[in-house]
Amino acid sequence: MRLAVLGAGGRTGRLVVALARARGHAVVALSRKPLVVPEEVEVQQGDALDVEAVTRLLRGCDAVVCAIGPTPGAPKDQDSRLAPVLIEAMRASGLRRLALITGAMQAEPKHLGAFYRRVTQAESVRVFLDDRRQLEQHLLASGLEVTILRPPRLSARGPSLDGPEVTDDARITLLDSCSREDLARALLDAVEAGARTGPVFVRSSPRDGAFWPAWLLRCGLAEFLGITLAAVAAVGLNRLVGEPDSTMERWLVYTSFLLTGAAEGAFIGLGQGTLLKRLVPSLPLGTFVGATMLPAVLAWAVGMAPSTFFVEPSATGAPMEGPSTWLVLLVSAAGGAVGGALIGAAQALALRRSVESVKGWVLATVLGWALALPLDLLGATLPDAATPGWLIASSAGGFGLLAGLTFAVPTGLAALGLRRRRQ
Numbered sequence: 308m309r310l311a312v313l314g315a316g317g318r319t320g321r322l323v324v325a326l327a328r329a330r331g332h333a334v335v336a337l338s339r340k341p342l343v344v345p346e347e348v349e350v351q352q353g354d355a356l357d358v359e360a361v362t363r364l365l366r367g368c369d370a371v372v373c374a375i376g377p378t379p380g381a382p383k384d385q386d387s388r389l390a391p392v393l394i395e396a397m398r399a400s401g402l403r404r405l406a407l408i409t410g411a412m413q414a415e416p417k418h419l420g421a422f423y424r425r426v427t428q429a430e431s432v433r434v435f436l437d438d439r440r441q442l443e444q445h446l447l448a449s450g451l452e453v454t455i456l457r458p459p460r461l462s463a464r465g466p467s468l469d470g471p472e473v474t475d476d477a478r479i480t481l482l483d484s485c486s487r488e489d490l491a492r493a494l495l496d497a498v499e500a501g502a503r504t505g506p507v508f509v510r511s512s513p514r515d516g517a518f519w520p521a522w523l524l525r526c527g528l529a530e531f532l533g534i535t536l537a538a539v540a541a542v543g544l545n546r547l548v549g550e551p552d553s554t555m556e557r558w559l560v561y562t563s564f565l566l567t568g569a570a571e572g573a574f575i576g577l578g579q580g581t582l583l584k585r586l587v588p589s590l591p592l593g594t595f596v597g598a599t600m601l602p603a604v605l606a607w608a609v610g611m612a613p614s615t616f617f618v619e620p621s622a623t624g625a626p627m628e629g630p631s632t633w634l635v636l637l638v639s640a641a642g643g644a645v646g647g648a649l650i651g652a653a654q655a656l657a658l659r660r661s662v663e664s665v666k667g668w669v670l671a672t673v674l675g676w677a678l679a680l681p682l683d684l685l686g687a688t689l690p691d692a693a694t695p696g697w698l699i700a701s702s703a704g705g706f707g708l709l710a711g712l713t714f715a716v717p718t719g720l721a722a723l724g725l726r727r728r729r730q
């Protein structure tokens with residue numbers, strides 16, 4: 308294929324030229340400045356807004372890649388002026404295939420996270436976006452085979468392992484980025500395929516780079532918050548009613564723990580769900596969060612019932628002899644596995660319409676909670692009656708953080724293994 312590359316001296320344009328050569332295409336490039344390019348690449352000097360220069364460039368080509376971007380001092384209507392130039396030059400040269408870059412901020416607000424929704428409201432940004440929208444609209448109405456790639460923030464990272472993700476269904480947040488290498492690959496894939504795909508998002512696969520720090524942070528923070536809340540509630544209630552004695556006091560304590568269970572489930576569901584949604588955009592987030600909360604409440608209900616309703620406070624007020632730490636750890640690992648199975652199965656109900664198989668997710672959740680719950684329990688059993696309240700909450704929170712990081716590992720591996728169901 309003989310390819311014409313506009314903006315060949317730009318950061319993405321240069322990569323497009325190199326990759327096109329590596330894929331065996333002949334390349335002619337347009338640039339306003341002299342370029343250092345491989346010998347076989349023919350460079351024509353000229354402005355992309357000059358229809359004669361562009362028509363000359365396209366003569367004898369099979370497809371065009373446009374990697375032009377706004378440079379300081381560029382006219383405010385550069386993009387809308389570019390559209391008729393490209394259309395006229397392509398028609399004059401009998402060319403039909405074009406791939407070009409705009410940006411994710413061109414998308415409708417439902418595809419954008421809160422930060423981008425806010426930024427796109429700013430007057431100066433709106434002027435720029437309106438101009439680009441005209442470019443998109445003119446090209447899509449031209450009847451040419453146009454692929455418009457809308458990347459989020461561009462990065463200098465190398466190509467991602469999974470390759471660029473090209474999709475028309477994405478929610479772009481600050482965590483998203485697209486390496487220029489991936490963008491160059493997507494541009495060339497588009498002109499090689501030749502299909503008219505309209506505007507699509509392109510980003511480096513969310514499975515790469517940014518996934519692990521974000522997943523560990525979310526799982527760790529969610530369990531830290533959930534367990535700290537439970538510890539604060541326990542200390543507060545102990546100050547308020549002492550060891551629960553009457554039926555009303557026992558129910559007060561019990562209900563408080565069920566509420567903290569719901570909060571813990573909500574934190575985990577939101578933490579995991581918002582990131583899973585980047586891997587599997589059709590995941591129903593509300594259902595996923597609900598599916599995490601319900602088993603969490605159930606687990607707290609079962610776990611707290613014996614100590615709340617069936618243990619009588621000692622008559623002397625002296626601390627009672629508890630089971631050995633090893634027994635607590637063993638029983639809590641078994642309890643964690645059962646709780647993990649419940650949570651995993653309920654979450655799988657939310658996931659199964661969007662992914663091909665949920666088995667790995669359920670198994671990972673069982674393993675994750677079998678390892679994590681003993682840590683939660685250790686944090687709760689280490690302090691004794693003389694430990695100050697702040698230390699009880701800190702110890703519980705610290706062990707909660709460790710527990711969250713622990714279940715993050717198997718569930719994170721399973722999340723990366725989830726394969727989207729073809730819609």
Ligand SMILES: NC(=O)c1ccc[n+]([C@@H]2O[C@H](COP(=O)([O-])OP(=O)(O)OC[C@H]3O[C@@H](n4cnc5c(N)ncnc54)[C@H](OP(=O)(O)O)[C@@H]3O)[C@@H](O)[C@H]2O)c1
Pocket residue numbers: 313314315316317318319320337338339340353354355356374375376377378381408409410411458459460461462487
């Ligand atoms: N940066 C981001 O995070 C981001 C995010 C989303 C989308 N994008 C979009 O991605 C695209 C590529 O970005 P990039 O960072 O790779 O671009 P870049 O490095 O800024 O390069 C832009 C190129 O366009 C050329 N150009 C501009 N106006 C021209 C004209 N009238 N005639 C001929 N050449 C012209 C420039 O040539 P000169 O060297 O002669 O000036 C330059 O080589 C841009 O459209 C940008 O808006 C960027």
